[in-house]
Amino acid sequence: MSQAAQATATQAAGNGQRISLLRVLGPAHVWALGVGIVLVGEYTGWNFAADKGGALAALITCWFVGILYTSVAMIDSEVTSTVAAAGGQYAQAKHIVGPLMAFNVALFLVFAYTMLEVSDAILARDTIVAFAATEGFHGDSFIALVIVVLAWLNYRGVLMTLNVNFIITAIAYVAIVVLFFSVQPWSQGVVLKLNELVTPQNALPYGWIGVIAAFQFAIWYYLGIEGTTQAAEEVRSPSRALPYGTMAGIITLLIAAALTWYVCASLLPWEYLGITVYPLWDAAKMTGSPFLEFLLFVGTILAAVASANGCINDAARAWFSLGRDRYLPTWFSAVHPKYRTPYRSILFLLPIALAFAFIADINQAITFSILSGVLQYTFMSINIVMFRNKWPLGTIRRGYTHPFHPIPAICLFLLCAITFFAIFLGYGSQLIAMVIFYVIVSIWFHFYRYRYVRRGDQFTMPWPKPKGY
C-alpha cells in the first residue's frame, strides 16, 4: 500500500470513521488472483487424469472441464459484477438463495482455498527437496516459510500481495510458453513424439469409463479461477474489473492447459505422465536443456507460491465476511486500520494451514479442496437461474451479462454431476464424509448460530424487490 493511502487510512481510523477494505485493485490484479491460484494445476495435478484414462482422456476432459470453467467464469462475472462484496460467492448466495446456503458456500470457499494452500506449500517443499537431492534434507522449513511469508504479505496489504502475485504468475506462465516454443511444436518428430506416444492402441487404455474417471483430476487445469470474486470489495470498479479480469483469466488458462497437454503428452509416455508429480518439469528434463529444466523448476515453485498467496487472500475474505454478518463471531470481521486487511481472519487461518500442511497427506488435502470446489460450482449453476428469475435483465444494473443463458448453467450442472460421479469412483468415502460434515454444520447453523444474526442487516444490496415477492 502506498504511504499516502496508509496515512489516509490511519487518519480515518483516528477520526472514528468506519474502517473498510481498501479499493485499490484493477483488472490486472483480478487476473493475477485468479490465474495465480490456478496455474499450479498445470504444473501438477491435471496429469493424474492420464493415469485414470490415458493421455487422450486427459485431453478430452481438458476440453469438457474447460467448458465447465468457462461457464463458471461467465456466471461469476455476471453475478459478482452485480453483488460486489468480499466473500464472493458467499455474498451472492446470501442475497439470491438465502442464509443457510450462504453459510455452506462460505465453508466450501474456506475449505477449498485453505486445503489448496496446504497442498501448494507441500508441493513447494517437495519440489525443493527433489531439486536439492540431499540425503537427510526434509525441507519442512519451506512449508513454514511459504505459509508464514505469504500470510505476512497478505497481512500487510492487498495491493502489494497481488502485485507480487502478478509478477510471479506471469513468470510461471511465460515458462510454459518458452517450453512450448523451445520444442518446435510446429514440427512433430524433431523433439516431440506425439504420434509415437499416443497411438490408437494406448490413447484410451480403459475406454470411455476412463474418460469419466479422468474428470476428477482434469479439474486441476482450472481449479480456483472463481477466486477472482473475492476481490470484489477491493477493486476500484467492480463492474469493469471483475468481468475483465475473470474472462481474461479463463482465456489465459485455456491456452495454458492446451500448451501443457500438448508438450507433456508429446514428451512423456502416459504411464509415466499419470504418476509423476512434476509433468512440466519432467517434460523440460526430456528436452535435455539445462536452461529449460531450471526454468520449469522455478516455474513450479512460483506457481505453487502464487497459488498459496491467492488462497490465503480468498480464504481470509470469506472468513471475514462470515464474521461481518455474525454468522461467526464478529471478532473475525476486524479490518486493520493501517493496512486495511482482514488481519484477524488471516492470523486465525494461519496456524490451521500450518497444522494441516505438517500433518495431512497431500492427496487428502487435494481431495478436500476439489470436493469443496465442485460443491460450490453446483451451487453456482442453481444460483444463476434463481438470479435471472428473481431479477430479470433490465431490472438491475449488471456489469456484465453472460450470453446463451441458461445453456452455461445447464452445462455447468451436468459437468458437475459427472465430476461427482468421477470423485465417487476414486474417493467415495471422502465424498460421503464431507457431505455428512456439511449436513451437521448446517444443522448447527440453522438451530443455534442463526439466532445471533441481525437478519435485516445482512442484505445490503440496494436492489428492488425480487420478481414474485
Place this chain on the structure above:
Amino acid sequence: MWFTISYIAWAISAALALWMLYDWFKTDTTYSEDQLTSSREGEIEAVSEKHKV
C-alpha cells in the same frame, strides 16, 4: 548448504510470525473493538451504484 538455508527459512518464518503477533497486539490495544469491526458490506455500493437502469 541446504541445511543452512533451511535454518534461515525457520528463522525468517519465526521472525515474521512474531512480528504479526506483535502488530496484532499493538493494533488491538490501540483501537476500540467498535472501530476495528466497523466495516459494513455494500457501503460504497450504496453510494456509487444506484442500480437504476
